[in-house]
Amino acid sequence: MYKEREIVLAKLSIAIQVILTVLCFLAIGFITDSEEFKYLSSSRELKNAIVVITLLWYIILDIYGMGSVARTMGTSNIVKGYIKAVTTSVCFLFAVNIILRYQVFELTNLLYFGVVDLVLLILYNNSVFMLMRYLRRKGFNSKQILIIADKECIPNIDEIINTKDWGFQIWGIMSDCEEIKQKYVLDYNVISMRSNIKPLIDSNPIDDVIYCRSGVNQKEIKNYLDDCSEIGVGFHYQTKIGAFIKEKNGSPSMSRINTLPFISYKNAPDNYLELKFKSLFDFFFSLCVIVLTFPVQLAIAIAIKIDDGGPVFFKQERVGLNGRRFHCFKFRTMVVNAEELKAQLAGQNEQEGPVFKIKADPRITRIGRFLRKTSLDEIPQFLNVIRGDMSVVGPRPPLPSEVEKYERWQIRRLSMKPGITCTWQVSGRNNIPFTQWMKLDLEYIDNWSFKNDISLIFKTVKVVVVGDGS
Structure with missing residues (x-):
């Protein structure tokens, strides 16, 4: 579900950016040469231009991965990506202007349009990121997770803590690792591995259990999976641990939690x-x-x-x-x-x-x-x-x-x-x-x-x- 969620959000983001780009193009046309643009607005040429821009920007933005928000690419990479995408698209429009002699694609207007669109798309992406981070940190649309961990999981735990805008909030950490206990016991529930997981997930608002221990057998994973599946709690384990485990109450799927690949089981609707x-x-x-x-x-x-x-x-x-x-x-x-x-x-x-x-x-x-x-x-x-x-x-x-x-x-x-x-x-x-x-x-x-x-x-x-x- 998590992989599907990112794909859907990326496609939706690109569609919104295309709409903003078309509106930007129309606004630049009216501002820079309103009389000429009003004349062109009744012609087929402008309609064709809008179709070309819509298709071109959707394809180029998708190729450069600009549906991702700043949390997955970083601000500098976002800016570089938009510079490449907008420059490529504007150059293509200029080539169309030379070949088809479209008046709406004149060089001066294209330069104004390219600069304004570049700024607009960067502002959009960062605004979405800031809004999502604010809502996630306030607890909206977030998932409470229980992490079953050992010492090797510490970097993964820190990543989840430092990226709350991804929508994951740590309810507790199940581990007997002394380093984990000392590092997280003041801020999170640190639970012994000898504890029974059933009462934990039965009586607490836990949405997903994430298993990322190393060097364990699949029987242990299967027991945790059965306990979670019976009450509809999602269960995820890292792909490095082993192959798919058969589960009568749920089918496995590949997913990502933050940047880590997981095999996921969910015994509840998960069509994002x-x-x-x-x-x-x-x-x-x-x-x-x-x-x-x-x-x-x-x-x-x-x-x-x-x-x-x-x-x-x-x-x-x-x-x-x-x-x-x-x-x-x-x-x-x-x-x-x-x-x-x-x-x-x-x-x-x-x-x-x-x-x-x-x-x-x-x-x-x-x-x-x-x-x-x-x-x-x-x-x-x-x-x-x-x-x-x-x-x-x-x-x-x-x-x-x-x-x-x-x-x-x-x-x-x-x-x-x-x-x-x-x-x-x-x-x-x-x-x-x-x-x-x-x-x-x-x-x-x-x-x-x-x-x-x-x-x-x-x-x-x-x-x-x-x-x-x-």
């Missing part, structure tokens, strides 16, 4: 392009829902206040992607002291497993019954989606107390970002046994696609319209 598209859809769809339903939300808030005078919103800690904790927002549908009354009603629980459900829950308010039946109480969760804690479609976020009672195979439902709706919501909800609910979530993860997400959204709308919530 589709997942990014899902994230963009989540954000804009949720923003539209929040804006368009504002009058409805205002009416609900007033109704809740009139009903019992208590708070409008209910905030509750939930467990998200790979064990991350966040506060989930809903319109309050229960009495203010609902959590205190829960213990008294424990014997009336109608749902098996660690979840608590009562069909005729006496804690639900009058307005709350309507909100639950229509699912309108869940509108504030679109704020959680905008914040990045949730997705529109995904397994429902459980309570921490529920996760503590999960069987180990059920933890894998946390390997994908939780959602407002999923298969369970459109398949009967409380009529489905807990074990079957968990299996439905894992089936969703194993067969995930953006197309299936859209289908589930339409099915959810149908459930809301007919008032099948509970």
Whole structure:
């Protein structure tokens, strides 16, 4: 996935740079000779010129690897690369001017265009790098990793620490090396190799385990791989250690973490392009829902206040992607002291497993019954989606107390970002046994696609319209 991510980002970056280049070309034309350029703008010549520039810049920028940001090439190499790319492209345009006698490619305008475009592309690349570094260091879109290491891994650990903008944050280091303990114990969790990895990855927000020890047998790697695969945590080991290991719950792929080659296993969706598209859809769809339903939300808030005078919103800690904790927002549908009354009603629980459900829950308010039946109480969760804690479609976020009672195979439902709706919501909800609910979530993860997400959204709308919530 990491290799695929870099390829996708590079192609996207080049496409954006081509657009900036075309806009730069048009701007230079209007500024340097506006009357002539306005005349040419209605001709086929300018349209052909734009096509030539688009194709030429995309090819040349790709050849010189200018889709990479400064973190992978260094600032000096970035500048040199752009000088070569822009110079080559401008010279080619000048040759086209001589052969085809295009007026839009006159030498003076080409020189102005080349200089301005060079500066613009360098500024773009470095601006993207600075923005990514800022967001990564703030923890946005970052992965928490556990490194299984020995003395030879120290340079690799230092590289990850010094390049936080790559999106990797070290949760802990598993090693018995004294040098590693002394160097990192003050800043990171340093764990003994004799420790059982299962409770570490089960109860902590660890996204990936990176194995880079040397001189060990494949049986040890296979044990770690099995433990990670069962709950959907990514596992990566350096290619120098050995060949691919067979794993029933995941297929291997080649990847890079920073500059190091790894063999990677991931028992969860890892199509980078589709997942990014899902994230963009989540954000804009949720923003539209929040804006368009504002009058409805205002009416609900007033109704809740009139009903019992208590708070409008209910905030509750939930467990998200790979064990991350966040506060989930809903319109309050229960009495203010609902959590205190829960213990008294424990014997009336109608749902098996660690979840608590009562069909005729006496804690639900009058307005709350309507909100639950229509699912309108869940509108504030679109704020959680905008914040990045949730997705529109995904397994429902459980309570921490529920996760503590999960069987180990059920933890894998946390390997994908939780959602407002999923298969369970459109398949009967409380009529489905807990074990079957968990299996439905894992089936969703194993067969995930953006197309299936859209289908589930339409099915959810149908459930809301007919008032099948509970």
